[in-house]
Amino acid sequence: MSGIRVLVGTRKGAFILTADGKRQQWNVSGPHFGGWEMYHLKGSPVNPNRIYASQSSGWFGQVVHRSDDGGKTWATVGNEFVYDGVAGTHQWYDGTPHPWEFKRVWHFEPSLTDADTVYAGVEDAALFRSTDGGQTWQELSGLRGHGTGPEWQPGAGGMCLHTILLDPSNPQRIFVAISAAGAFRTDDGGKTWRAINQGLRSDYIPDPNAEVGHCVHRLALHPSRPQVLFMQKHWDVMRSDDAGESWYEISGNLPSDFGFVVDVHAHEPETVYVLPIKSDSEHYPPEGKLRVYRSRTGGNEWEALTKGLPQQDCYVNVLRDAMAVDSLDPCGVYFGTTGGQVYVSADGGDNWQAIVSNLPAVLSVEVQTLP
Amino acid sequence: MIRVVIPYHLRTLAGVSGEVTLAVSAPVTVRAVLDALETRYPVLRGTIRDHVTQERRPFLRFFACGQDLSHESPDMPLPDTVVAGTDPFYVIGAIAGG
16 A cells, blocks of 8 residues: 655754554654754655755754655765855845855755755745755856846745756756745756746835746646646735746635645645635634635635634744655645644645644645555 | 763763863863863753854853853963862853743
């Protein structure tokens, strides 16, 4: 029977949750790297036992760990992330130039075809790649250098490159998203990049229709249709049908279109999940009710999914890398909260249960569907 | 032998308990001690000093014999009692809750 492995990064360590394909009984392993901020862990689709983990600390900086046995044992790999050439400056919060300074890895995206190749999205925003299993890292500096880099500015959470989507139909195409710069695309394997933010409107920045400066929180795509992108922006849920060339809003009847996560059902490309948060000033769910919203129409028409989720006095947040889906049938949906809960729905969102309830604040959730 | 005390998380990372003892050739300086520490435990590279600039990470400080050496030149010789192994060289992290 198939198995599930959920990789959970938290403020104080990593946890690995495992179950069989029924997804009812769970084993919890951890904390791994206890006391460290674990921004993200992700397994290779080529070799699921190869897992990359981002371990960081305000005291001791960045450490990268790699497991080759599914998270049972770990070894450190390279932690030297050096910007290519002269790092230059981006804008600081007050609009003054500020030197690019590496702070941490927010997201690892292992290659779809090679277990030793992995991309790292970092703060201050840049994209790095390793082709030797994480031992050494090289910046794909065409992203920062494509022209708008000096205009990028951090959001309150830092100027992070948090989303990396590899196009399964075109190995030369990669999408990334940066807070608070926007979405970007390469069509030549990372050499050259351009902003893909046409149609985004952010009324809270000086030029609401600017080429860059939009606080994109998350992008998602379905592998069968990678030209269709879904976006949870700071405010607004957006969709592109042309690989980011243009965007249109699909917030529809959501109770709030602010939020962080967005994901797509594993078998239904038009079924999309978001988790509305009340506002950017109040980072908790509207009305104290934790509700995932599902659209089966690719947006605009949303239904609340509440069974098994707290419907009163709930004031947690769900951060941008903390939702994932498995590829079983029916599709499993997972998310983690800043209150330390990780929830699973084994039926596409209709019913939910808490796998764990008292972890440290959850930063990321990734799911591996094992043979 | 030079005695070095590092914070809990770095001991865990390096897989050691208690003090670390290192053979360091003269002149024994902060730079020489950290070079020797990182040679013995490569996993610590980047966790105490920046990879490129070699600057001390902001939340860490260096002490020996009750003196704060954090702002001294990394090439200044360490006190004789550290060189003699009587007193340890400390890498200390800022105190924090949460």
